[in-house]
Amino acid sequence: MQGVGFRAFTHRLASSLGLSGDVRNADGHVVVRAAGPVPALRELARRLAHDAPPGARVGSVVVAELPDHVLWERGFRVVDSTASTASTASAAGTPGVEGAAVPRGSREVPPDLATCEDCLVELFDRNDRRYRYPFLNCAVCGPRASIIEALPYDRARTTMRHFPMCQECAEEYHDPTSRRCRAEPVACPSCGPQLTWTARDARSPSHLAGAALGAAERVVAEGGVVAVKGVGGYQLVCDATDETAVRRLRRIKGQPHRPFPVMVRDLAAARSLAALDGPSAALLHSPARPVVLLPGRVPGRVGDSVAPGMAELGVQLPHSPTHHLLLADLDRPLVVTSGNRAGDPMIIEDEHARTVLGPVVDGVLAHDRVIRSRYEDSVRRVVAGRVTTLRRGRGNAPLSLRLPVRVPSPVLAVGARLAHTAALAQGDHVVLTPPGGDLSNPACVAAFQDTIATFLRLHAIEPEVVAHDLCPEYVSTRYAGEFAARRRIGVQHHHAHVVATAAEHRVNGPFLGVVYDGTGLGEDGTLWGGEILLADYARYRRLARFGTAPLPGGEAAAHRPAWSALGYLFGAERLGNHISPSIAPDLLERRPAEEVAGVRSMIASGVNCPRSSSAARLFDAVACLLGLCDEVGYDGEAVLRLEAAAGARDEPPALGWRLARQDELWVYDPVPTLWDVLVAATDCPLDLVAARFHTTVAEVTTALVTRCAEATGVRTVCLGGAVFQNRRLTASVLGRLTREGLEVLVGERVPAHDGGISYGQAVVAAARLAQGG
Template sequence: MTNLHETLLHRQRLIVQGMVQGVGFRPFVYSQAIRHGLVGFVFNSTIGVTIEIEGTSQATAAFQRALREELPPLAHVVSLTCEPIPLHHETSFLIVHSEVGAERRAFISSDAATCDECLRELFDPTDRRYQYPFINCTNCGPRFTIIQDVPYDRDKTTMRVFPMCPSCQREYADPLNRRFHAQPNACPVCGPHVSLLGRREDGTMHHIECQTPITQAAQLLATGTILAVKGLGGYHLTCDAFEQEAVRRLRQGKQREAKPFALMVPDITAARQLCWVSEAEAQLLHSRHRPIVLLKRRDDNLVAPDVAPAYDSLGIMLPYTPLHHLLLSAFAAAHQPGRPTALVMTSGNLSEEPIAYHDEDAQQRLHTIAEAMLIHNRDIHMRCDDSVVQVTAGGEQFCRRARGYAPEPITLSFDLPVPLLACGAHLKNTFCLGKGTQAFVSHHIGDLENLETLLSFREGIEHFQRLFDIFPEAIAYDSHPEYLATKYALDTPIPRKIAVQHHHAHIASVMAEHGITEPVIGIAADGSGYGTDGAIWGCEIMMADLLQFQRLAHLAYIPLPGGEQAVRQPWRMGAVYLSRAYGDAFLDLDIPFVRAINRARWHILSQMIEKGVNCPPTSSLGRLFDAVAALLGLHAAEVAYEGQAAIALEVLAATCRDQVTSYPFHWQQGEPAILDVIPIITAITDDILRGEPPARIARRFHLSITHMLTIACVEARKQAGCNRVALSGGVFQNRLLLEQLMTNLEERAFQVSINRRVPPNDGGISLGQLAVAAAHLRT
């Protein structure tokens, strides 16, 4: 006869997937089970977390409610499955050892900034971890950068070489302690430690014997020294942000002529002394992700001019490791009182190289720049640069997605038919691995223009494959035949290879992010992408779904004289546009730009254009911005990096407070239609001849482009009956342009979507490639 008590009890097995390992999820489950009087067990596995609970239906329902509504700060549940199973009649609830299975579906948390509780302990003289630079718990600390394999246990991280002392072990084993199974758990007795290195005259580094290396490092910074500092995902190069000579030496040593340096400040108060900070920006600065946030600089900002020459913004981040907190605190005590505390904190590399993260490599590569090094002996397994974000159009927009966000997945609205790898683009590369409904976009790899970055790309793919048990059966790549990522894809033994047009991938990245399945009007605007006709595309209005696209309109083709040389020397594009507008007579125009042209060099270029030698046609909006910047005297001769002239044009336009009207352009009907901007060029030239202020011209140009793209969407709606617009491409990092365009479109009842979870630049291409490839595989 069935026991009446048994009919009141039931047992369930729950499989939980998502961000549930290394984030305090099991102790949370334990505490909830005890709270609701349940028995059973919980353990980590390679697919997530398995829970078995036994108790009354009321108690199990309350337990499941807590799993949905009361999670720890870093935890995130993607799926929860539940099935009834026979009773076991345990008398307690246990956390048992991890189970290693054949299939891996566990997620890995990104590195998380030091939590408030650990921060209080860090500066509490009575705490045993007082001023210990590796303090952490289940709610904060390193994750992705130290993990070597799953399930996420200490012996599968770089912390395995530090056996825990009895005190740390007790915390680690206590389910009610916030350091329960915190894999990087350590203290001054048993954990990693910091060292200070000095540079000898021959350039080699040697250990400096001192009791307080962080304090000593801060004192060196206060005297103008450049330091290399080992962080979570690699080395930073740092110096006093107010010391112009140190910043100048750092810029010279990094061979970084013009790109701005990021700054680290201790708190929001210091950030507000340097920049204007909105509430949304403050929340982003203080989030557990701790990205670099691009902020509008204050006019009374006294930061060294070479930190961000010619920019109206600064990249600011708050400290995200205990070492950073301690260094900034010691530096505040060491530098001259009465000014904000701010350190330049830029990637530890030479320009265009990946960030240094191995100690020996860092000493070899950085010894000519860093005059001392603050290092530690906890190994970094996976390099990961800082993320860069701005707040625009009412939300976050990534410029670079890396530390603090990667490798957290993006959940798709569809199932991938097979495991997939998307190789991304040539510049600002990321790759993306996908399986089921999860897309794992990698951390920022960089420009695939040297062996070191290509090796980082390959190593990253292998690591992600191992962590997420994704071994692709199909591979997607950019259709440009010379991209190194494309060559990698074509060389792999993966049987199914799918080429994806660059700008289709841009639009598909927006669609994948937002779960859009119906066709959209896509505007892809950037510097360059290989077109289906062999031209260099870059301002494309298309009707697109994930499977295919139709090019409805584009910027009129214009020669790109010298190919890549035209990217580096904006005057070439300025001269080409003027020659299209005025013919050879443009050389008689009495404007500063024309007077500065080297006639002999232009003669050679004009011959190249006439003969079609190394002058591919381009519809690039990025190159049009370069041309107008050059006409206004902004970086006309040469730029240090792609987009520098366009950024200067945006900065200039933002200074104009006048009400302005747009310049005319010509819409040439056809399939596709052509956007002819020569009327804009002639109108700008007329304004220059009349002596109009450059800022006013720059503002009118921005307004003209938004007007032109708005008209293009209106025409596309007439043609296709579509009301949804997706905007993507590096040009849409221009806040002024993006916000004006979105306002225009929304006023005309368009529904507008933009990239929010991946960058609109080529860092988001891999997600779009994955989505397009999946659509092809489903057909």
């Protein structure tokens, strides 16, 4: 409830009811002390939750009677925050909270919020003193998490402490009737941060304030690329309609294929780029202002290189005054993507930006407000009417989530490797860090360690338990081994995936978990990734899986779909018929002969070829066999390209498939499917074959899940794993299983991929600790 204008709201409410007292932030809570007629006090307690500001989340209202000896002044006041709810009187003579049963709980770090409508009016009002000021905000909008240095959340504990307020801003800040009452980042052109523009190769800024913005806009309009210091970090910006500029931006980032998001001025502009339904429009316009992945991309509206080969387009609306000004002045869609080289963390330090970005862009539009914590944009989409999250970043992180099982001791869950997050659990709440990239990158490892240290400090928690992945080679697992904790809990990768979905929806009792993922170490020593689990929060049992194939090079196969395809051709698990490599002459001919021979030798000898049931690697193999990609530039690219290849076709008939029974598990044999893919590709359109493959996996999933449901009597199904970022597959599986009378749940606030692993780990740890395990 901090950072959303709750204290000013409480002041207005209590004053309207004729009550005396005060309100303050204290140790993660809002503490209200009030005196007056009993009916007015009851109305206050009711309306604190019922009429709370839009950005507030009121979990509970605890009411206790204050001692009779507390003396009240007339009127109601907003007072300074305190670090504790202890029953001591302050030096200023403010009465304590004796007798108030306020529990000590987890501290909330408020997220950064997009510029509100009232501030937008001021931004473009020539008569307002904050006209075109890029840092205006109020109590319901502006930077929060990215500038906090310590809690409780007050200006003195943020990076805004370097900007003393002018008299006018101070009056607004202390006036309970003002929109800016206790708005910690409050500022104006006279006392707040300012923009600077430094051209390429220049040693110092050449323009300030409005002139700096104008210089940056001229460069973008002329086809240049600029670095812009945003709310949660530096971003790279160019004209999305200028193909040459977009290609240059790709070279700067070292990302030849990963889709870029496009920022547009308003919803009307968004509709001109892609299909926009009501739920997606609401997401776009929400206070988090996420990137929303939209289907029905309109050809020719932006450069082909913005999202090459993708079926969807990531679109977002401006979330800060600077972005609003850029879009209003340039009046065109802009690529706005994180300012970093591929694989590196988003840059937040000014000197780092000047060193790394300055030499490769046409200029840097910076400002003098320090960013304390990096927050990339959130990414969300609507699938079959359900909102799902692909990246839980700015605007959504670090809002806490509820734990379905109360944790008896503080738990730190350190996640896995990709799209990395960590989670900190205390009581019945858990807070996730923003995503930190791939932990195979040393720069991301340093950022990961810094983020965890910052979270522990902000929340004033020393974890007693560390939860981690079972894979001993993950950096996060090694970090857990070095952490000073009373105990450590290893959590199987895919159990964590489906538990994350179940916990978000507060599932009671056992559930069936469908996890289609890249790879994760299974209890049998193989790499799992296409599994049906019978699970609860503490334990799981494997009921079904995909047939296995060797992964030449192990984890390296994730970036070489050709190697995954060769793994199936040369070593697919024998569950019935086997596939002959000769049926894929195109693949064998286009790959170097020595590469094919080397992979074949690796498979025959079993050297660096772990077997895997990974659904993602099966998608990779099919994408390769259809000629879509032999190698990829980022994780999941082949899965997305295969989905894009299917186009907008309705669900066509499935390809061949069969189920086998082995070691008391149902096993999907992909060999008939792969055989049909290759045969169909000789005389069918590519989009039809790709669509039929999606239908096949959806049919297989339905067959496996219904068999497991019949055997166990469990009717709740939770989907998890990176492959469920595939819109077409997810929608089909949801529809089919729902028609079978099953309750099907997907991750809505927590990503289905590894970004949600830490949440699942925290829940598993909580459940095991609660059971004494």
